[in-house]
Amino acid sequence: MKFSISQSVQCGAFTLAEVLIATGVSSTIAAALLTGVCTLQRSFQASEYYAAALNDQTRALDYIVRDSRGALSVQVSADANTLTITLPDYYSSYDAQGNPNGMPVTPLLGTNTAIYNDPGKPVTISYFAEGRSLMRQVTIGRTGSTSKAVIASDVDNFTFTFGAVDSTVTASLTFSPRFQGISPATDQRTKRTAVIYMRNHKSA
Numbered sequence: 001m002k003f004s005i006s007q008s009v010q011c012g013a014f015t016l017a018e019v020l021i022a023t024g025v026s027s028t029i030a031a032a033l034l035t036g037v038c039t040l041q042r043s044f045q046a047s048e049y050y051a052a053a054l055n056d057q058t059r060a061l062d063y064i065v066r067d068s069r070g071a072l073s074v075q076v077s078a079d080a081n082t083l084t085i086t087l088p089d090y091y092s093s094y095d096a097q098g099n100p101n102g103m104p105v106t107p108l109l110g111t112n113t114a115i116y117n118d119p120g121k122p123v124t125i126s127y128f129a130e131g132r133s134l135m136r137q138v139t140i141g142r143t144g145s146t147s148k149a150v151i152a153s154d155v156d157n158f159t160f161t162f163g164a165v166d167s168t169v170t171a172s173l174t175f176s177p178r179f180q181g182i183s184p185a186t187d188q189r190t191k192r193t194a195v196i197y198m199r200n201h202k203s204a
Contacts, residue, residue: 053154053190057175060134060152061194067125068169068196076160076169082128083160083169089117089142098138098147118142129155134173156189169196 014022064083068074071085093102107114121141128135134152139145158173172193 053175056152056154057173057190057192060173061171061192063136063151064127064169064171065194065196068171068198071169071198072122074169074198080159080161082126083171084124084126086122086124088114088119089121089123089140094138094140094143094145096145096147097149098140098145127158127160129158132156132176134158167198169198170194171196 067085067087068083070087072088073086075084076082077084090104091100091102092105093100095101105116107116109115118141123141124139126135126137126139128137132153132155133150134155135148136151137146137148152173152175154176156174156176158171160172161170170193172191175190175192
């Protein structure tokens, strides 16, 4: 007796419609993930730019306020864009950037004031713009050395006004954003203003 054995082999496969649907779904998911990653990256970048800009703005005003409070004299340029102040020569030495690196000197006490080093050769500090950078230039009268440093970037405008009657200096700085948002037409500039009372100012 002979037996015949028949085997039926079936191979499973995706249809064209199923492949197209799967490709479309995968593409949509990949696009959503890519969009999310790009959005997060822009958010992180915006946060970094904001922190750096805030640091620049705060540092610039801190410098101006500190120097102006101890000023012996103040001069504002005709265009109000340059502030020049003179300070007593409080320290025995300074580094190449004009920062004090020596000990404070002992003053000679006069009738109405304290005299530090040579009163005829004070420290002169100027604030002005170079391009979009706010510069701080320091000249040590005793040594004649001059140094210049950037203390703020992305500066659109800055003005200084001096009130001789009440011995105050008003500093106003406007900064442009380092990171443009979705609506670049919107004015996103930051304006910071400080009113400083000069404790050592001498009237002319």
